[in-house]
Amino acid sequence: MAHHQHRHRRRDQKIQNLPQVIVLLPPGCFKFLESGYSHKFHFLKAWESQLPLDQFLSSHAGSVQAMLSSANGPLISAQILRMLPSLRLIVTTSAGLDHVDLLECRRRGIAIANARSVFSEDVADMAVGLLIDVLRKISVGDRYVRRGLWATNGDYPTLGTQLGGKRVGIVGLGSIGLEVAKRLEGFGCIISYNSRKQKTFTPYPFYSDVHELAANSDALVICCELNEQTQHMINKSVMLALGEKGVIVNVGRGAIIDEKEMVHCLIHRDIGGAGLDVFENEPHVPQELFTLDNVVLSPHAATNTLGSTMALYELVVANFDAFFSNKPLPSLVVNN
Numbered sequence: 001m002a003h004h005q006h007r008h009r010r011r012d013q014k015i016q017n018l019p020q021v022i023v024l025l026p027p028g029c030f031k032f033l034e035s036g037y038s039h040k041f042h043f044l045k046a047w048e049s050q051l052p053l054d055q056f057l058s059s060h061a062g063s064v065q066a067m068l069s070s071a072n073g074p075l076i077s078a079q080i081l082r083m084l085p086s087l088r089l090i091v092t093t094s095a096g097l098d099h100v101d102l103l104e105c106r107r108r109g110i111a112i113a114n115a116r117s118v119f120s121e122d123v124a125d126m127a128v129g130l131l132i133d134v135l136r137k138i139s140v141g142d143r144y145v146r147r148g149l150w151a152t153n154g155d156y157p158t159l160g161t162q163l164g165g166k167r168v169g170i171v172g173l174g175s176i177g178l179e180v181a182k183r184l185e186g187f188g189c190i191i192s193y194n195s196r197k198q199k200t201f202t203p204y205p206f207y208s209d210v211h212e213l214a215a216n217s218d219a220l221v222i223c224c225e226l227n228e229q230t231q232h233m234i235n236k237s238v239m240l241a242l243g244e245k246g247v248i249v250n251v252g253r254g255a256i257i258d259e260k261e262m263v264h265c266l267i268h269r270d271i272g273g274a275g276l277d278v279f280e281n282e283p284h285v286p287q288e289l290f291t292l293d294n295v296v297l298s299p300h301a302a303t304n305t306l307g308s309t310m311a312l313y314e315l316v317v318a319n320f321d322a323f324f325s326n327k328p329l330p331s332l333v334v335n336n
Contacts, residue, residue: 124179130275172224
């Protein structure tokens with residue numbers, strides 16, 4: 001019995017000596033991380049603890065230097081950061097940083113590493129897939145067949161719209177936006193874009209005003225990050241400029257669009273349709289959208305492929321390895 005306890009004590013001691021990484025909620029790649037790297041890092045799993053979050057954080061306040069977070073997890077607020085005075089690194093499994101209090105991180109000297117462009121190709125695929133689905137009515141056609149209506153009512157009553165030759169405005173020409181543009185060029189679409197700054201390396205027409213971009217587009221694909229400047233940037237005025245045949249695809253963040261106004265515009269046919277992978281209050285989606293055949297809904301799944309997950313897992317591990325070895329972080333975005 002004593003030998004058994006001694007072995008347990010030795011194992012616990014070994015775990016305590018490992019670098020500690022706090023995880024508030026497990027991101028998608030966590031099962032790979034835990035199974036492959038629990039010998040190297042001691043993951044402190046807040047969601048499994050019986051303690052309230054503030055007590056859990058306080059109990060590890062002195063020892064935790066690194067945190068793993070995701071956009072779907074809790075907001076990494078100033079309050080949470082204050083409870084972890086030894087924290088020096090946040091590795092987030094998203095490209096966007098809207099779930100982290102960046103100001104407080106800078107104030108506290110906390111570095112942030114993100115997913116960089118790991119997801120860009122998969123998110124671009126999803127954006128194009130949503131656009132094709134809305135225009136060609138794939139999901140609504142699928143429902144029509146499944147409900148037995150093809151056999152009883154005959155051919156689906158509404159014609160789809162072709163993608164070729166469409167003017168597509170891309171909002172945010174970063175790594176995702178560029179991949180979307182590349183794909184849509186292959187369909188014969190005419191690309192233009194809005195971005196914080198004009199990109200000198202691309203021939204696509206640039207619109208500094210998103211309202212003007214919408215007025216000159218048949219579809220808008222939202223790929224930019226969410227911040228104070230982009231919150232509700234796609235407002236009623238932009239949607240009306242896009243017009244009654246216009247389609248919005250959003251693979252950025254839900255709050256870039258004024259969701260209430262979008263629902264109103266879709267119901268009243270002020271815009272032609274929407275393909276949405278993200279929403280303002282996930283996982284809650286406006287119920288009015290459920291009955292609309294001109295809308296395709298996806299559960300924030302644009303990054304959910306095995307390829308992306310494995311690439312992300314490798315990048316996360318590389319960041320933690322680098323941090324605990326005092327080497328440069330591979331995907332550093334905020335340096336302190």
